[in-house]
Amino acid sequence: MVEIRLTNTRTRKKERLEPIDPGHIRVYACGPTVYDRAHLGNARPVVVFDVLFRLLRHVYGEDTVTYVRNFTDVDDKINARAAETGRPIREITEETIGWYHDDMDALGALRPTQEPRATDYIPHMVAMIEDLIAKGFAYAAEGHVLFEVRKFPEYGRLSGRSLDDMIAGARVEVAPYKRDPMDFVLWKPSTGDQPGWQSPWGYGRPGWHIECSAMSAELLGEVFDIHAGGIDLQFPHHENEIAQSRCAHGSEVMANIWLHNEMLQVEGKKMSKSLGNFFTVRDLLYQGIPGEVIRFVLLMTHYRKPMDWTAEKLREAEATLRKWRGLTAGVEPAASPAPSIVAALADDLNTAGAIAALHDIARDGKAAELRASAEMLGLLGDDLADWLDAEPDLSPLAEKLNVLRAEAKASKDFSAVDSMKQKLTDAGVEVRMNAAGIELLPGPGFDAGKLDGI
Known part of the structure; x- marks a missing residue:
């Protein structure tokens, strides 16, 4: 069988993929917060990890790979968009998920095996938070529940930072109900105009990080093969996922391999x-x-x-x-x-x-x-x-030829213009030049490959 080697952010080494169960490869990737169109940077991890999905299916078999990518459909950005537009939150998230599918389909990305929505897993998040409190890793305060970071000594291992350095350099919310500035929110209260669910700590909604821990555990197990995402998620999102997941499950790792794409x-x-x-x-x-x-x-x-x-x-x-x-x-x-x-x-x-x-x-x-x-x-x-x-866009080449023509008029040396015109003609492009400008038209024998280097 083909040996797959991947650079594990957690160990900073390229490691052989050794599946927990070769008959069931399990991958989780953090998906979008659905309040607006996906920008180009959002598309990079989708395409990169789509190739990973294809490779795993090729090596291990199509039916053996479970690829989960979530939709964050409860978030303050979504709330703000609803307040700004006056539209219902569910309407905004449904529309945005549709946009996302259309755009990623256009890039040739396969749909993941499962695409869970955070709002469908609120009970799982509440149960995980209750477990963390019971085990002494989290505490309730003023309608909030917070993870107590100093209870997890390995916090910062993924990003390679010490806790004190993170406190000095990070933008953390200073709040009177926090025992430590780095403690992060697992649950927070909701007002009447915000989405919320009843919980042991009152009417509220989950923090961002708990959703991925709850959904990955439910769909892939407490420990799975690969967790993927953009490098911008390494800290704090993935660091927090690891802390709460490992403390909840008592495991040595959350995922065996962590992959991060650059910006x-x-x-x-x-x-x-x-x-x-x-x-x-x-x-x-x-x-x-x-x-x-x-x-x-x-x-x-x-x-x-x-x-x-x-x-x-x-x-x-x-x-x-x-x-x-x-x-x-x-x-x-x-x-x-x-x-x-x-x-x-x-x-x-x-x-x-x-x-x-x-x-x-x-x-x-x-x-x-x-x-x-x-x-x-x-x-x-x-x-x-x-x-x-569709016809190719030759406007950049027309602009380049126009610049060369202007320079030639000044220098009286038209050799560069003639050379470029010849290359365009050889590629099957009709060149029309007049006082108004330059027009390039692909002809019947157009060969885009011959435009390389022009």
């Missing part, structure tokens, strides 16, 4: 609304950028490295996919992917290495093997093929 940048800068480079997956799809192209770009960088989203990578991804789809048109996939693809993915989900191997297969003209191998990464499947009917 996303846009053209070398952090994505933020203040910089004007913040966009959702839906924004990109509305711009005509195909979901398969977005997926390809997200897989070009190893998940443990920061990823830079650039226009150049978009052009490269589209050109590559057009070339590969042309090579595999009408070809049935081979019975199995190339060993080089499986080996790359089994080596800590090395998607960049797998893409390099796909280029080698394409150069050798092995169309059937290329299609089967690409499908391991969720590429070249029939479900994502519709975008080929």
Whole structure:
């Protein structure tokens, strides 16, 4: 059997995956808080861990893998959106879950085995909180229940921080009912206009962290194989999950392997609304950028490295996919992917290495093997093929040619313009130039692969 090795955040080592039960592989990934559209950074873990899901199914069998990704449908951000819009909370969360499914489907992500909603597991959370109080790890105060962090000496092991350092550097809520600034909320009171449930501590709602501990224990067991999520969740969310789960169950670990993907940048800068480079997956799809192209770009960088989203990578991804789809048109996939693809993915989900191997297969003209191998990464499947009917976006190349023309007019040297025009023509692009501007039109013999390097 293929040996899968993954970098375990908990141990800081690349480790062999040794399933608790090879007949039932269990994976949990933290899902979205459903109050708005998913932005591009939210999509990275979805695509990365979708590849993990595909790999596990390939190695162990489709029916042996349970992949759980939750929806957080009770949260202060959702409450604020309801207050802002005057809409019912349930209406907002239902709509947002629908948006999320549509957008992730467009990226070719398989639906997880189960997608639990936090509000369906309130009784499980209450029971876990009662257990933590009974065992002396949590306490009730002024309608709140808090986990007493100093009762768990290994707190901070996942993120590699000492408790005192965390107190000095963290933004923690200072409240009179806390015994220690780092104690975190398991349950909090709700007012009349906030969602709430009756509990031993009064009418209220759960804290954020308890939901994942309760749902993963119920659906996957007290200890399971892999817990995944973005690096931004490592502290405090995952640190708190570990503390409350291990104390509740008396286990040495919550999950055997912890996987964290790094953050996303846009053209070398952090994505933020203040910089004007913040966009959702839906924004990109509305711009005509195909979901398969977005997926390809997200897989070009190893998940443990920061990823830079650039226009150049978009052009490269589209050109590559057009070339590969042309090579595999009408070809049935081979019975199995190339060993080089499986080996790359089994080596800590090395998607960049797998893409390099796909280029080698394409150069050798092995169309059937290329299609089967690409499908391991969720590429070249029939479900994502519709975008080929749309015309490619050649506006960046038109803009580049326009700049070259302006420079040529000043220098009287048109060699660069003529060279680029020739390359475009060789790729099957009709070049129309006049005083008003430049128009590029793909012709009958258009070959996007020949645009590489222009």
